[in-house]
Amino acid sequence: MNDPVLVTGAAGFIGFHTALQLLQRGESVVGIDNLNDYYDVSLKEDRLQQLDNFENFSFVKQDITDKTGMEKLWADHGPFTRVVHLAAQAGVRHSLTDPYSYIASNCMGHLTVMEMCRHTKAFKHLVYASSSSVYGGNTKMPFSVQDEVNLPCSLYAATKRSDELMSQSYSHLYDMPQTGLRFFTVYGPWGRPDMALFIFTKAITEGKKVPVFNNGQMKRDFTYIDDIVSGVIATLDTPPEKTDKQAPHRVLNIGNTRSEDLMDFIRLIEEKLGKKADIEFKEMQSGDVKQTYADVTETTALTGYVPTTTIKEGIPRFIAWYRDYYKK
Numbered sequence: 001m002n003d004p005v006l007v008t009g010a011a012g013f014i015g016f017h018t019a020l021q022l023l024q025r026g027e028s029v030v031g032i033d034n035l036n037d038y039y040d041v042s043l044k045e046d047r048l049q050q051l052d053n054f055e056n057f058s059f060v061k062q063d064i065t066d067k068t069g070m071e072k073l074w075a076d077h078g079p080f081t082r083v084v085h086l087a088a089q090a091g092v093r094h095s096l097t098d099p100y101s102y103i104a105s106n107c108m109g110h111l112t113v114m115e116m117c118r119h120t121k122a123f124k125h126l127v128y129a130s131s132s133s134v135y136g137g138n139t140k141m142p143f144s145v146q147d148e149v150n151l152p153c154s155l156y157a158a159t160k161r162s163d164e165l166m167s168q169s170y171s172h173l174y175d176m177p178q179t180g181l182r183f184f185t186v187y188g189p190w191g192r193p194d195m196a197l198f199i200f201t202k203a204i205t206e207g208k209k210v211p212v213f214n215n216g217q218m219k220r221d222f223t224y225i226d227d228i229v230s231g232v233i234a235t236l237d238t239p240p241e242k243t244d245k246q247a248p249h250r251v252l253n254i255g256n257t258r259s260e261d262l263m264d265f266i267r268l269i270e271e272k273l274g275k276k277a278d279i280e281f282k283e284m285q286s287g288d289v290k291q292t293y294a295d296v297t298e299t300t301a302l303t304g305y306v307p308t309t310t311i312k313e314g315i316p317r318f319i320a321w322y323r324d325y326y327k328k
């Protein structure tokens with residue numbers, strides 16, 4: 001029997017789906033989350049309710065920046081030799097209005113999780129969430145993990161890049177196996193209310209104006225949640241090894257490898273909803289980037305990750321969930 005996997009941010013969008021997949025393959029999972037109110041807390045609670053159906057799942061309301069609480073968690077439910085660390089203050093735009101919460105959760109929180117792992121005997125692997133936003137305004141496409149990433153466009157991106165550097169130092173110092181995953185715009189059922197697909201679907205359904213930034217001149221590599229989770233779990237199962245040249249740390253892209261036009265994305269939502277969007281074009285928002293596009297060559301070579309879901313398949317699945325969930 002494997003040790004339980006700790007999933008931080010388990011009430012969040014990606015954390016919930018990751019915990020669910022791990023439970024479905026027979027793992028024991030301990031999920032933690034501080035259930036903050038950055039968006040509707042009842043959506044987080046409803047996700048947890050789905051996980052509660054599994055005997056092998058336990059949830060602890062815990063803030064990752066609380067060192068004493070984390071030590072108690074390890075003593076009561078651990079030790080954890082495999083950790084999927086997804087808790088963070090997410091969202092590029094919000095980092096312009098509440099910068100302190102990003103440093104607290106994404107930097108101090110990341111340190112606390114790493115400290116717990118490094119004091120764990122026979123520790124196997126810490127997989128943590130980075131972000132495509134670390135590529136900043138890079139214009140060479142697609143984004144490769146070999147590219148330089150020193151020019152973040154937002155504090156959010158800067159905290160995620162900091163996590164990668166902090167992790168590199170801990171793997172170097174303590175031989176701790178770690179992988180940072182740069183996720184590219186994740187969407188799907190149980191998705192986040194602050195993200196494009198949710199905002200567009202809600203506004204079109206309610207007949208409200210749909211804000212579209214940079215006059216729609218944006219491209220995103222939209223990645224379906226099931227592809228993301230398959231990447232997270234394949235990565236968890238293949239920890240990096242220490243070599244003569246390298247500490248056991250690596251950073252990988254998890255994207256869909258297609259850079260989609262935002263206006264095509266909106267057209268697909270309109271089609272599925274059977275309703276036109278009342279678009280209000282706006283200027284580019286500060287902190288945002290114009291295009292993202294993932295090169296996943298290394299991820300595929302090292303973990304076998306292959307994304308399979310197109311936006312044509314994924315958008316209808318989100319809309320079906322949205323309609324069902326909000327009919328109540």
Ligand SMILES: NC(=O)c1ccc[n+]([C@@H]2O[C@H](COP(=O)([O-])OP(=O)(O)OC[C@H]3O[C@@H](n4cnc5c(N)ncnc54)[C@H](O)[C@@H]3O)[C@@H](O)[C@H]2O)c1
Pocket residue numbers: 008009010011012013014015032033034035036044062063064065085086087088089090091104105109129130131132182183184185186187192
């Ligand atoms: N969704 C995306 O498109 C995307 C893209 C790139 C990177 N990411 C990263 O992936 C991870 C998961 O993102 P998500 O979309 O599921 O976001 P989410 O906001 O739905 O999930 C994050 C969860 O972490 C929890 N949390 C925040 N601060 C915490 C703290 N201090 N202690 C304990 N829990 C805390 C929140 O309550 C939330 O439930 C994040 O690290 C995010 O930055 C997401």
